[in-house]
Amino acid sequence: MRAIELFAGAGGLGMGVSLAGFKPELVVEWDRWCCDTLRQNRKLEKSVIRSWPEPIEGDVRRVDFKSFEGKLDLVTGGPPCQPFSIGGRHMAYDDHRDMWPEAVRAVRETRPRAFIFENVKGLTRASFATYLGYILLQLQYPSLARQVDESWRDHQDRLQRHHTSGGRIEYRVVHQLVNAANYGVPQKRERVVFVGFAEGIDANWCFPRETHSLDALLYDQFKTGTYWDRLKLAVKDRVINPSLESRAGRLRERPDELAWRTVRDALEGLPDPEHDKSASAKILNHRFQAGARSYVGHTGSSLDEPAKTLKAGVHGVPGGENMLRRADDSVRYFTIRESARLQTFPDNFVLHGAWSEAMRQLGNAVPVTLAEVVARSVRDHLRAHAPFTGNA
Known part of the structure; x- marks a missing residue:
């Protein structure tokens, strides 16, 4: 057609x-x-x-x-x-x-x-x-x-x-x-x-x-624990949102939809670009970008929820708030490849330009x-x- x-x-x-x-x-x-x-x-x-x-x-x-x-x-x-x-x-x-x-x-x-x-x-x-x-x-x-x-x-x-x-x-x-x-x-x-x-x-x-819902994810995380079991996550490695845990407590049965996909789901199989640079260098557009910091209004995306909206960069900040937040509240920027996964781009898709330029393209994408x-x-x-x- x-x-x-x-x-x-x-x-x-x-x-x-x-x-x-x-x-x-x-x-x-x-x-x-x-x-x-x-x-x-x-x-x-x-x-x-x-x-x-x-x-x-x-x-x-x-x-x-x-x-x-x-x-x-x-x-x-x-x-x-x-x-x-x-x-x-x-x-x-x-x-x-x-x-x-x-x-x-x-x-x-x-x-x-x-x-x-x-x-x-x-x-x-x-x-x-x-x-x-x-x-x-x-x-x-x-x-x-x-x-x-x-x-x-x-x-x-x-x-x-x-x-x-x-x-x-x-x-x-x-x-x-x-x-x-x-x-x-x-x-x-x-x-x-x-x-x-x-x-x-x-x-x-x-x-x-x-086809997917937040409540289905919360049911799998806090009612049955199947989300944590599937990913083999110890309690110390889980990123828990107290307000969402409270919402999960009010669920009586699992919704029919599939669970929301999380950042952790999207990044599965990718090496940590900050601590495993040699393995990351072998993956297209998967290089560590230094300089991420957390401040009011910019706290990063929880690993165990879908990411916040990727941004094309505002107020002179390349990539805006395009960071992940770990269980210990430390943050780092998403790599280009990680951001591409969050936008469901194929792994063989090449983003042209430096990190800030590639993130701009991804932040504007559907x-x-x-x-x-x-x-x-x-x-x-x-x-x-x-x-x-x-x-x-």
């Missing part, structure tokens, strides 16, 4: 989409380090992105999508999130980095059967509610483009009038705030995901049901597993409810 990938970054969303059975015909990314990462991984024999086209390195505003009109099953992408990020300046529509208009333009010019876009949790903040509504209206009616001298608020008013007057909906759109940990990602990472299906396709679709779960559901719906283009 044919797709195009916008704002590709290091490839997290695109890899998940490819694993779900879509083949990108076009990949666009402006950042040269990300493009170098994509180019290098395209050359690897067993790479997930080996069949990807050479990425277009440049401004998406200069890309003409009209040649793909009516030929695509899917358009995907993560418009730059800085305008809405909690760590950013919150300028939204006044931020020149807001690329939602380009995502909508790609849909307008290609007319895909479906699209998947994602963005940061900050987009759901009350202060952005009006702009979120504006994004949804544009995605529902992409052909009603903003005119040259039209303000975004005037455009929004026109879209609302069209909507309330019974105008034909071009895409049926749903959006949802999802936590990647609830889908088997060893990281508590919340993203807003937008999925739309073209008019004429049965829109009887909903987001995939969550977990591959989360992307694959959503894309597989969209793929199955397209196959079941409408003829598809290209090969299955």
Whole structure:
């Protein structure tokens, strides 16, 4: 099934989409380090992105999508999130980095059967509610483009009038705030995901049901002890969160979901980069990074919970709080490889650039597993409810 990938970054969303059975015909990314990462991984024999086209390195505003009109099953992408990020300046529509208009333009010019876009949790903040509504209206009616001298608020008013007057909906759109940990990602990472299906396709679709839960993990840790037994962990090596232990005490039976995956689960099999440097040097992107320290608001990720959200770096701190916290409360930075595992990237995936640059790429990425779960559901719906283009 044919797709195009916008704002590709290091490839997290695109890899998940490819694993779900879509083949990108076009990949666009402006950042040269990300493009170098994509180019290098395209050359690897067993790479997930080996069949990807050479990425277009440049401004998406200069890309003409009209040649793909009516030929695509899917358009995907993560418009730059800085305008809405909690760590950013919150300028939204006044931020020149807001690329939602380009995502909508790609849909307008290609007319895909479906699209998947994602963005940061900050987009759901009350202060952005009006702009979120504006994004949804544009995605529902992409052909009603903003005119040259039209303000975004005037455009929004026109879209609302069209909507309330019974105008034909071009895409049926749903959006949802999802936590990647609830889908088997060893990281508590919340993203807003937008999925739309073209008019004429049965829109009887909903987001995939969550498969993992915190309570299932707590039951395995504090009720049965199977988590500790599986990992052969002595009491002194366990990282216990008192508030979660208290919550576990209120559980009466084990939930049906699988247990949340923890940092310790994700790092299984990797040598300690700080104390076993010789073994770590043999593993791709697994070098110790010195300088980690704990302070108020930056205490690291517990080994026995999913990691906190990996960050791309804020306030001049490369990698933000991308640290693990041991049972003795000591901390160290995650290596690039460990961070890649927390984002469910393949172990053979090469991140281009120094530690801070690679961490920036990973901190901006979508977990591959989360992307694959959503894309597989969209793929199955397209196959079941409408003829598809290209090969299955």
